[in-house]
């Protein structure tokens with residue numbers, strides 16, 4: 001059982017839910033430690049639980065036939081994943097792996113159903129999480145379909161930045177990771193980062209990328225620069 005409801009109070013899953021519900025909710029979750037590099041589940045697995053990141057970082061990705069990977073998201077404390085299979089009982093739509101030592105709060109389907117019977121707001125909040133993800137997926141489809149490599153790399157950097165990835169705006173990222181996020185090649189990422197750095201939009205040092213000018217980078221995203 002968890003001792004502290006602070007994190008649950010901050011996750012979008014429990015927005016607008018009364019404090020006493022959090023006490024009950026925390027009992028419905030099981031906290032589990034995952035060492036860095038552990039697979040939580042693979043795309044195609046059957047899934048009967050959703051997860052809230054209590055501590056650490058999770059990578060959501062898919063591997064394609066030629067072994068190339070597409071990374072959909074890096075998730076940090078308070079963020080939710082695995083809700084899709086919990087809801088529609090279809091196989092996992094993507095794989096999840098912890099990239100740092102992590103504690104995940106696991107909510108199994110039965111406990112979830114008990115919780116939403118008592119607090120329907122939780123189901124409403126899940127719908128909100130899915131709506132937000134669909135908006136992001138629509139934007140991503142647009143960027144990946146119509147924008148050049150510059151726009152795609154700018155999109156991936158802004159997305160990570162807005163997800164709170166890194167510390168004080170400094171994001172530790174390899175060129176390969178950025179390529180997997182932006183649907184382009186490692187070589188292209190190297191070229192684009194170099195150009196954006198020379199234009200004064202980024203600082204790139206020792207494996208870290210820092211956005212200097214988000215407004216102008218946004219213009220790059222939409223192909224305006």
Ligand code: CMP
Nearest residue numbers: 060072073081082083084085092093094
């Ligand atoms: P599920 O299909 O159960 O397992 C994989 C999870 O990855 C999925 O639920 C979502 O929680 C999450 N997921 C899938 N696609 C995306 C995406 N584009 N962005 C962020 N998270 C995603």
